[in-house]
Amino acid sequence: MVRVVFLHPDLGIGGAERLVVDAAVALRSRGCQVQIWTAHYDPMHCFSETLDPALPVVCVGDWLPRSLCGFFHALFAYLRMIYVALYLLLFNREGFDVVFCDQVSACIPVLRLARHRKKVLFYCHFPDQLLTTRRSLLKRLYRAPLDWLEETTTGMADRVLVNSRFTAGVFRQTFPRLKDVHTDVLYPSVNPYSFDIPVTKRLGDLVPEGRSVVFLSINRYERKKDLPLALHAMAALRERLGEGRLWERVQLVVAGGYDSRVRENVEHHKELRALCRSLGLEAHLTFIRSFSDMQKVNLLKQCTCVLYTPANEHFGIVPVEAMYCRCPVVAAASGGPLESVANGETGFLCQPTPESFSAAMERFVREPQLKQAMGEAGRERVVRCFSLQAFTEQLHRHVLSLTE
Structure with a gap:
């Protein structure tokens, strides 16, 4: 042995x-x-x-x-x-x-x-x-x-x-x-035993009623993860959709690894909340500090799309986990996601700008069928390449x- x-x-x-x-x-x-x-x-x-x-x-x-x-x-x-x-x-x-x-x-x-x-x-x-x-x-x-x-x-x-x-x-x-x-x-x-579990809790506890398009950001509360990009992209999406029926269907959930011992986690969480207020996104944004494995799976399986904001990320396991859960990915077009995400098939690879991210997000709002089509393609890609x-x-x- x-x-x-x-x-x-x-x-x-x-x-x-x-x-x-x-x-x-x-x-x-x-x-x-x-x-x-x-x-x-x-x-x-x-x-x-x-x-x-x-x-x-x-x-x-x-x-x-x-x-x-x-x-x-x-x-x-x-x-x-x-x-x-x-x-x-x-x-x-x-x-x-x-x-x-x-x-x-x-x-x-x-x-x-x-x-x-x-x-x-x-x-x-x-x-x-x-x-x-x-x-x-x-x-x-x-x-x-x-x-x-x-x-x-x-x-x-x-x-x-x-x-x-x-x-x-x-x-x-x-x-x-x-x-x-x-x-x-x-x-x-991706360990399938960690993700092949039934959904145990609906998103209704995290998002207001009527929010049928839920974008999800999963990353540690660290500045290098460029989480503000997700918030600015939401603000840009609001401009694209207008303050009407489509915008009222949209919610962003920012779920981050958070350790109270780490000063940057504490400070950056406060910075993001302040940015949320300054952009007027409070009603359309939910913050989660740390989460269990079960909570993560529930989020990935029920959200419309994952926003993966870090640039030049060396690999990034979140896009692979998302695709395995049949959740498309919008990611920065650099680093590891260039190898894990198939652009136009399992999600979209974008320039790390609010305009580029919001353009991809708008497609999921206006074309609901993309969620299922790209989700299935993502699952197949993970099984084939990252088993x-x-x-x-x-x-x-x-x-x-x-x-x-």
């Missing part, structure tokens, strides 16, 4: 966490013994699979700070993961053969300290150094050693996987010293090859 340990910095409910949980469940289904080790885990804010005793989650190091006065988040994330790796080497009694780590590569040199060196598979969602800005000299000086460390330690992995062809290209540009490192694309998948079976087979093959 192959023993696999997953190392992940913060096991919340984001797209990266969804992939880690799906990967653990996939390998367990192939007879592997799996554990997830993390620096933070909240049973009240997690994916339901992690509550199963058969998928043990070990949380260590949560007492370590996440930042210093709101600064140095990256540095402390690296330190927390290094601590988790050290704790794994010193106190894990069950042993392991392969370590699957993602997001933070700084722990890889620590794993090499094992008495019998273990194989490390690193999954690159996106280079960490590209997820922050460098507006000041101090920030550039602070990030320089961390960027060097990220590139160096990523190259120490025995195998590197990426989540899309787009990320593979960015990997090459970002890490020039790793030109000889081979990267394989492993697309995230759990394909994901499981590829990942299992990578893990076995590392143990041979």
Whole structure:
């Protein structure tokens, strides 16, 4: 039996966490013994699979700070993961053969300290150094050693996987010293057991009566997700439809991953509410802060269309989840959605402007039949290109090859 340990910095409910949980469940289904080790885990804010005793989650190091006065988040994330790796080497009694780590590569040199060196598979969602800005000299000086460390330690992995062809290209540009490192694309998948469930709650509790066209935005309350685009697109749609019967049928639901410990989540939620008031959209907009797996499925299955606003998203699992639930997608025409969404078939790929998004949204208002036609096409595309079976087979093959 192959023993696999997953190392992940913060096991919340984001797209990266969804992939880690799906990967653990996939390998367990192939007879592997799996554990997830993390620096933070909240049973009240997690994916339901992690509550199963058969998928043990070990949380260590949560007492370590996440930042210093709101600064140095990256540095402390690296330190927390290094601590988790050290704790794994010193106190894990069950042993392991392969370590699957993602997001933070700084722990890889620590794993090499094992008495019998273990194989490390690193999954690159996106280079960490590209997820922050460098507006000041101090920030550039602070990030320089961390960027060097990220590139160096990523190259120490025995195998590197990426989540899309787009990320593979960015990997090459970002890490020039790793030109000889081979990267394989492993697309995230959708676990059908999480979505093939009946609708248990209608949207009537979330939207006013008569709102038959419901647009849905699902993303964390982070500024880089460009959630204001969805609100400005709604305002532009109002201009297109006029203040009449068609507009009164429309509602936008903004459902976001929200953690009160994260200052940006709190601040951005307030910013979006203020923007909603300034645009006069209060009656046509519903905010949801965090949600359960069941609530997400209910939303995806009942909404007319998903608005996916981030530009240059490295992959983006939400469009794939939406399509599996027969929900069309309007997404920014860049990054991962270029590979997941079939433009004009399963949704629309648009320029990240209110005008472009609202033009696509207007079609769903005026052409109700698009919902069903594109929804069916989306379901077929996910089954064909992003199935759990394909994901499981590829990942299992990578893990076995590392143990041979």
